[in-house]
Amino acid sequence: MRDDRLYQVLIAPRITEKTTDIAEKHGQYVFRVQESATKPMIKKAVEKIFSVNVMSVQVLNVRGKMKYGKHPGKRPNWKKAFVRLQSGQEIDFLGVK
Numbered sequence: 001m002r003d004d005r006l007y008q009v010l011i012a013p014r015i016t017e018k019t020t021d022i023a024e025k026h027g028q029y030v031f032r033v034q035e036s037a038t039k040p041m042i043k044k045a046v047e048k049i050f051s052v053n054v055m056s057v058q059v060l061n062v063r064g065k066m067k068y069g070k071h072p073g074k075r076p077n078w079k080k081a082f083v084r085l086q087s088g089q090e091i092d093f094l095g096v097k
Contacts, residue, residue, distance in 0.1 A: 009037045009045040013093050014080065026084065029091055033059075033081045042081045052089045058082040 014030040022028045033042055039057040046054050060082070064075035085091070 003048070006041070006045040006048050009034055009041050010049065013091075015093060022082075023090075027087065027090070028082050028084045031081045031083065033079050035061075035077070035079045037079065037081070039081075042083065046083050050091050052091060053086045054083055055086050056084045058084075 011032040011034065014032055019030040022030065029046075031042070031046070037045075037059075039059060042057050042059070043054045046052065046057075058081070060080045062078050062080055064077045067073050067075065
């Protein structure tokens with residue numbers, strides 16, 4: 001797989017109170033990824049971009065919410081990846097020490 005494709009697999013990290021708690025307790029980080037991304041692609045992308053060793057990847061397809069009211073419709077579906085790193089490794093998204 002080409003390197004430019006790996007940089008497109010990860011769309012954005014999901015930084016919320018819940019994902020921060022998961023990162024501190026279990027060493028897992030959550031990313032929004034392309035819908036066509038596979039577990040091996042996500043693993044390679046995280047290892048290449050952040051220079052860490054990935055133990056496992058779990059993927060979750062999130063269904064978009066239905067919206068009602070004046071402008072009814074549906075938000076798009078998206079994919080979320082939970083990436084577990086080897087013990088002792090971490091990803092610092094904010095650059096704060």
